Amino acid sequence: MTAHELYATAMRRALELAAHGPVTGGNPQVGCVLLNAFGDIVAEGWHHGAGTPHAEVDALSKLPTNPTGAPDATNLTAVVTLEPCNHTGRTGPCSVALIEAGIERVVYAVADPGPVAGGGSQRLRDAGIDVIEGVGGAQADAFLHAWLTATRLGRPFVTVKWASSLDGRAAAADGTSQWITGTPSRQRVHEQRAQSDAIIVGTGTVFADDPTLTARGDAGELLSHQPLPVVIGERGIPATAKLRKRPFVEARSRDLSAVLSDLFDRGILRAYVEGGPTLASSFIEAGLADEYVIYLAPKLIGGPKLAIGDVGVGTIGDARELHITSVESLGDDIMIVARPGLDHTQPPKGP
Numbered sequence: 001m002t003a004h005e006l007y008a009t010a011m012r013r014a015l016e017l018a019a020h021g022p023v024t025g026g027n028p029q030v031g032c033v034l035l036n037a038f039g040d041i042v043a044e045g046w047h048h049g050a051g052t053p054h055a056e057v058d059a060l061s062k063l064p065t066n067p068t069g070a071p072d073a074t075n076l077t078a079v080v081t082l083e084p085c086n087h088t089g090r091t092g093p094c095s096v097a098l099i100e101a102g103i104e105r106v107v108y109a110v111a112d113p114g115p116v117a118g119g120g121s122q123r124l125r126d127a128g129i130d131v132i133e134g135v136g137g138a139q140a141d142a143f144l145h146a147w148l149t150a151t152r153l154g155r156p157f158v159t160v161k162w163a164s165s166l167d168g169r170a171a172a173a174d175g176t177s178q179w180i181t182g183t184p185s186r187q188r189v190h191e192q193r194a195q196s197d198a199i200i201v202g203t204g205t206v207f208a209d210d211p212t213l214t215a216r217g218d219a220g221e222l223l224s225h226q227p228l229p230v231v232i233g234e235r236g237i238p239a240t241a242k243l244r245k246r247p248f249v250e251a252r253s254r255d256l257s258a259v260l261s262d263l264f265d266r267g268i269l270r271a272y273v274e275g276g277p278t279l280a281s282s283f284i285e286a287g288l289a290d291e292y293v294i295y296l297a298p299k300l301i302g303g304p305k306l307a308i309g310d311v312g313v314g315t316i317g318d319a320r321e322l323h324i325t326s327v328e329s330l331g332d333d334i335m336i337v338a339r340p341g342l343d344h345t346q347p348p349k350g351p
């Protein structure tokens with residue numbers, strides 16, 4: 001096996017480890033394995049969530065210590081899914097921990113795009129450590145897509161979700177909409193809420209449905225992670241709304257970019273937009289939808305209550321191109337996940 005193949009295999013293991021970490025909480029899911037000179041894994045680690053040691057430090061903590069009590073990584077290679085960080089937050093910089101442990105080489109998959117944490121690779125190189133970037137880059141990039149998008153753009157990764165009949169209606173003509181989809185779909189929605197930092201709705205939905213916006217299990221129990229409810233709209237939240245019994249954000253604005261920027265500053269990196277149709281359409285029109293989760297129920301409703309309204313497409317050539325990333329049957333329903341066809345998250349290329 002060549003060194004590259006060895007690192008690629010170790011990177012796949014590091015990605016498996018990364019997946020143990022939480023998707024919410026603002027920090028990336030990162031995994032790390034430490035290899036000895038024979039290519040054997042001698043320690044593994046992953047990031048367990050905000051405020052806990054980063055993956056590299058978690059892996060280093062499993063090594064024998066040298067006489068000063070520090071982990072001894074002499075002659076070892078660290079294979080890590082994300083560039084080791086270079087800043088002191090609630091924990092110290094991973095690049096420094098690796099240098100102090102005497103690591104020989106660091107192999108990582110994707111660069112950290114953050115202006116604060118990035119630069120760890122240069123610090124490692126400056127300390128004379130062999131650094132290899134890009135091993136397993138495509139897989140790690142896909143795995144960290146939401147976090148990387150949020151970090152690059154300085155706003156949460158936005159998933160727009162709706163449930164509709166096959167003919168694209170979100171409600172009947174009289175406004176009744178519970179329940180268009182079946183139990184398995186609704187359960188999946190709760191799981192997706194629990195994997196989000198925030199659920200966003202418009203004031204129209206709060207006035208119409210008075211939702212609690214909690215993430216609940218099969219028996220109605222609250223799941224361990226609860227997203228922050230965010231209501232956007234100038235009318236604000238009615239005094240009697242059920243939401244008022246929970247911490248929430250009342251964004252009395254229609255400026256979606258400004259609201260997202262504010263949420264990012266609060267550590268919200270994954271936002272789940274649940275509608276209604278007016279707000280969802282505005283997110284799409286503004287180019288602020290990074291992912292679509294569409295639940296389709298085998299019903300026809302007809303009438304005026306469309307799941308999505310005007311998204312700024314006046315002619316077919318301007319239709320928003322999507323690519324479907326998955327299609328899944330949930331009971332009688334279908335869940336489609338799609339993303340914008342063009343990578344709208346990249347800054348425009350220069351001349």
Ligand SMILES: NC(=O)c1ccc[n+]([C@@H]2O[C@H](COP(=O)([O-])OP(=O)(O)OC[C@H]3O[C@@H](n4cnc5c(N)ncnc54)[C@H](OP(=O)(O)O)[C@@H]3O)[C@@H](O)[C@H]2O)c1
Pocket residue numbers: 161162163164170171175177180201202203204205206208209232233234235236253254255256274275276277278279280282307
């Ligand atoms: N099937 C589904 O998946 C689904 C999901 C959710 C809701 N629903 C249904 O949808 C209905 C409510 O939908 P809706 O369309 O009336 O209300 P909505 O989309 O929840 O809220 C619309 C309001 O959002 C505010 N807003 C904030 N920023 C905006 C922007 N940039 N552009 C436009 N509006 C902005 C405005 O409120 P202000 O006037 O206060 O500024 C606007 O009136 C309910 O019947 C609910 O049951 C269905």
